[in-house]
Amino acid sequence: MGFEAAQPKLDMVLRRLEQSDALEALQDFITELRDAFGVNHLVYHWVNGNGDQYGCGTYDPAWVQRYLDQGYLRIDPVVLGCFQRFHPVDWKQLDWSSKAARAFQKEAIAYGVGNQGYSIPIRGPNGQFALFTVSHSCDDEAWAEFCVSSRRDLILVAHFFNQKALEFEPGRLPEQGHALSPREVDAMTLLAVGYSRAQAAKALEISEHTLRVYIESARFKLGALNTTHAVARALSRGLIVV
Amino acid sequence: MGFEAAQPKLDMVLRRLEQSDALEALQDFITELRDAFGVNHLVYHWVNGNGDQYGCGTYDPAWVQRYLDQGYLRIDPVVLGCFQRFHPVDWKQLDWSSKAARAFQKEAIAYGVGNQGYSIPIRGPNGQFALFTVSHSCDDEAWAEFCVSSRRDLILVAHFFNQKALEFEPGRLPEQGHALSPREVDAMTLLAVGYSRAQAAKALEISEHTLRVYIESARFKLGALNTTHAVARALSRGLIVV
DNA sequence: TTCCGCCTCGCTGTTTTGGGGGAGTTGAAA
């Protein structure tokens, strides 16, 4: 049963990727994959709710350092755009209208990042979020053609690459041990949609004090400093949805 | 540049899937895909935070109804397990230890669900979560072989299927409106990581009152009722990254 | 059975936010 086996070359690379057992090997793989795809850059970039980042790819290290130093994560239209989307996205579809975004793009290109790009958002439990990006310098037409023809391969590669990266990062999924109780989820959810404590308590038909206990309990479990922080963490980790 | 084209049969089905323009067509596709994979059942199941569900697949409608009526969503080990994982999972790897889980499994099999299963979790922005499941009745060895050989195809199919399903989902409106100013982003970001107004003001080296102006301004732009709500909305809309 | 997590409720304070007034500077767009 099933379809025929995947095409040999991709298949081979994926198989080797799956069998690799060291984080360092990923850097080699990503270089190899870049050459296989015939593009300038291939980058895997991983973020979690605590602001931890891990990246590996073929960008100029000076650019990576610059990116981290300047906190470009928070203004990068690729990250911001992909964070709101489900499917892979061509950089041209993103919002580059702000001044900061254009300055960022100009600087990126000066550091050797391609003028074209295609990024695949990948999500895991607890708000894990990663980007798998391919970037190149060419005209729009050639790029569009590349995106269409390589999309499926890129999706698969992104998927397996992320899976491998997560394997090597055991400390990345620590505190899912204590999830929130149903009532705590209720409380966080109502607060996240703007209810005051009194309103939330009324909506849940419990005393305000009881509600407070849930909030404090959730805050403790989430390691949060206050209610706003707790709600933000619950959202980031996908424990509640608004 | 790039790898060779995907294998013809899967390629053809995916292409037709992408071109389909009606939600109803998905039901036909899933039946076709089930036959192509040569398994008993193929199911796509979509959930969002409001408890809305959409599913399509080849399960007995009586089982689907039973599942919904009984609220099995909350005890189904497949859903619970996949919600905590990133990669596709063989049902055997899940936790069936609780009494409720075993009763659930027994009932599912009685309704014609296979004794074997393989489920792929798919995530989108705003906590969107979907499951793409293939189920069959056979022994462990045959199933393991199928999973290995079909995994990549299943991942691709799951991805494109979910993309198509989201296309038909009306409740996903971008509604961007006005973005936040840089200072407002700063303010929201610091609040989201647990700073009090006083701390955030100090961190930004502005007076607490100025910070308050930003918070109120952001609250207004986001249509939020209070600070927590504003931070939650900024996070949900991807205006800030924490 | 014993324990532990969850759910429920009460009290008294202190600290933080929210809402209402203001006023002045830039820099960019119209």
Next chain:
DNA sequence: TTTCAACTCCCCCAAAACAGCGAGGCGGAA
């Protein structure tokens, strides 16, 4: 040039959230 959005600062006061103390019942796991 004017206008407008963004940024910066100040006052006061009521409302809300936070912090700490306590209590008991209920159901599942060890």
